[in-house]
Amino acid sequence: MLKSRLENGENISCFMKELMDSGQTEQFSEEQVCFIAGVxxxxxxxxxxMSLHQFVAGAxxxxxxxxxxxxxxxxxxxxxxxRLPEFFDRDSLxxxxxxxxxxxxxx
Numbered sequence: 188m189l190k191s192r193l194e195n196g197e198n199i200s201c202f203m204k205e206l207m208d209s210g211q212t213e214q215f216s217e218e219q220v221c222f223i224a225g226v227x228x229x230x231x232x233x234x235x236x237m238s239l240h241q242f243v244a245g246a247x248x249x250x251x252x253x254x255x256x257x258x259x260x261x262x263x264x265x266x267x268x269x270r271l272p273e274f275f276d277r278d279s280l281x282x283x284x285x286x287x288x289x290x291x292x293x294x
Contacts, residue, residue, distance in 0.1 A: 189224075202227055242290045256282050 189203055203224050206212055212220050246253050263279045264270050277284055 237294060238290055241293050242286070245286065245290060245293070252282075252286070256286065259283060 189199065189201075189207075192199060193204065193207075203220075206220075206223070215223070259280055259282045260268075260272065263276050264272055272280060272283070
């Protein structure tokens with residue numbers, strides 16, 4: 188699918204495109220290249236899934252935290268989630284930043 192999208196002129200920025208552009212895929216069979224892609228996708232999605240599960244578990248254990256986090260987010264991003272927080276908001280979101288760090292520390 189990636190090959191056909193690239194052949195159609197779509198500009199896709201991803202690990203597999205960079206790997207294909209590097210010429211290193213020439214040393215692998217098509218099956219091996221697909222395996223590399225699958226492993227990379229699984230590695231990224233598995234770690235994200237685990238982190239989200241831990242985050243939700245923490246929110247279930249400490250529901251008061253969710254309300255305090257909402258107040259913090261509303262103060263920065265607007266009461267109706269007018270926008271998503273961005274990297275430059277990090278210093279204005281100490282509770283959120285702490286929750287992310289704690290989520291990573293748990294597992």
